[in-house]
Amino acid sequence: MTTLATPERATWRDYLSLTKPKVISLLLFTTLTAMVMAARGWPDPILLLAVAVGGYASAGAAGVFNMIIDRDIDLKMARTATRPTTSGKISLQSALVFGLALAVGSFTLLWTVANPLTAWLSLAGLLTYVVVYTLWLKRMTWHNIVIGGAAGCFPPLVGWAAVTGDLNLFAWYLFAIVFFWTPVHFWALALMIKDEYAQVGIPMLPVVHGEKLTVIQIGLYAILTVVLSLQPVLLREVSWLYLLVALVSGVLLLQGAWKLYKAPKVTRPVAVGLYKYSMLYLAIVFLAAALDRAVLS
Numbered sequence: 139m140t141t142l143a144t145p146e147r148a149t150w151r152d153y154l155s156l157t158k159p160k161v162i163s164l165l166l167f168t169t170l171t172a173m174v175m176a177a178r179g180w181p182d183p184i185l186l187l188a189v190a191v192g193g194y195a196s197a198g199a200a201g202v203f204n205m206i207i208d209r210d211i212d213l214k215m216a217r218t219a220t221r222p223t224t225s226g227k228i229s230l231q232s233a234l235v236f237g238l239a240l241a242v243g244s245f246t247l248l249w250t251v252a253n254p255l256t257a258w259l260s261l262a263g264l265l266t267y268v269v270v271y272t273l274w275l276k277r278m279t280w281h282n283i284v285i286g287g288a289a290g291c292f293p294p295l296v297g298w299a300a301v302t303g304d305l306n307l308f309a310w311y312l313f314a315i316v317f318f319w320t321p322v323h324f325w326a327l328a329l330m331i332k333d334e335y336a337q338v339g340i341p342m343l344p345v346v347h348g349e350k351l352t353v354i355q356i357g358l359y360a361i362l363t364v365v366l367s368l369q370p371v372l373l374r375e376v377s378w379l380y381l382l383v384a385l386v387s388g389v390l391l392l393q394g395a396w397k398l399y400k401a402p403k404v405t406r407p408v409a410v411g412l413y414k415y416s417m418l419y420l421a422i423v424f425l426a427a428a429l430d431r432a433v434l435s
């Protein structure tokens with residue numbers, strides 16, 4: 139007698155993995171620290187909680203839609219091959235319902251507890267990631283990261299708008315810091331997995347123009363990131379504490395990029411080092427700005 143294999147049931151962990159929780163942890167960190175910067179101290183705890191939940195749900199929905207759209211290429215890359223959308227553990231329909239529920243829930247929560255601007259900014263981040271990056275540019279041009287990377291710059295605007303109901307020049311500087319940081323973060327990683335991208339035909343910079351040009355671009359974007367990160371000091375939005383931290387962590391970022399440039403050949407430890415440090419760098423800069431504005435002003 140033959141027994142029919144029953145498909146493995148998806149658990150809550152599978153659904154959680156669709157939201158890319160590790161990536162969201164840093165996105166959300168930029169949102170919550172931007173709230174502290176805007177409030178110059180602790181924001182209202184109910185607002186903080188609503189923005190944390192709404193921000194997670196919005197970025198999570200973006201991750202779900204990305205995994206639905208990209209399941210053909212995700213299946214062929216070792217890093218992404220076991221995602222529930224590629225293994226079939228979560229059906230397309232279930233993923234779609236989950237993503238839509240997160241997106242609608244997030245928009246409603248942010249609109250009602252924060253304000254309409256916050257809800258719209260969050261939706262703009264989601265749409266930039268899904269439509270501009272995933273659907274439009276990712277498979278078309280190596281500029282995908284620079285232009286599509288704007289998606290990841292919305293979280294600090296979301297946090298700022300939730301507290302103030304508005305945006306100012308300083309909030310846009312936070313956007314710009316993440317904007318110029320993203321290519322450093324992503325291309326350092328792309329250097330290590332360029333063969334996988336080449337295999338599935340994704341035109342990431344190291345695949346299209348090689349390692350040397352990628353390393354030069356990483357250096358230029360690292361310089362722009364550090365220069366931009368110092369501008370809020372000139373605007374007197376932050377003071378000596380932030381200046382000190384941004385300078386030291388910025389020098390370390392530049393050092394990482396320089397090490398990559400000087401190496402005769404890109405080696406995994408150097409690229410991994412910069413990739414990992416890039417994430418610490420962003421967290422440190424945002425934390426320093428939040429502390430500076432909360433404690434020193």
Ligand code: HEM
Pocket residue numbers: 160161162163164165168217271282283286287288289290291316320323324327417420
């Ligand atoms: C277009 C923009 C971006 C692209 C294409 C990108 C791409 C990636 C990729 C492919 C990974 C590897 C994930 C894995 O190992 O499965 C990664 C990791 C990560 N990214 Fe990004 N990223 C972008 C922007 C951002 C932004 C704006 C943030 C946060 C502010 C961020 C935070 C992270 C974190 C925290 C990780 C580590 C996740 C882990 O350890 O598994 N990324 N990114």
Ligand SMILES: CC(C)=CCC/C(C)=C/CC/C(C)=C/COP(=O)(O)OP(=O)(O)O
Pocket residue numbers: 158161165196197198200201204208218259260261262263264267289290291292293296
């Ligand atoms: C405010 C708001 C909702 C903002 C959303 C911002 C957002 C979700 C940014 C995500 C960045 C990211 C993980 C890109 C990787 O995509 P990939 O397709 O290149 O990576 P993969 O190969 O791991 O799927």
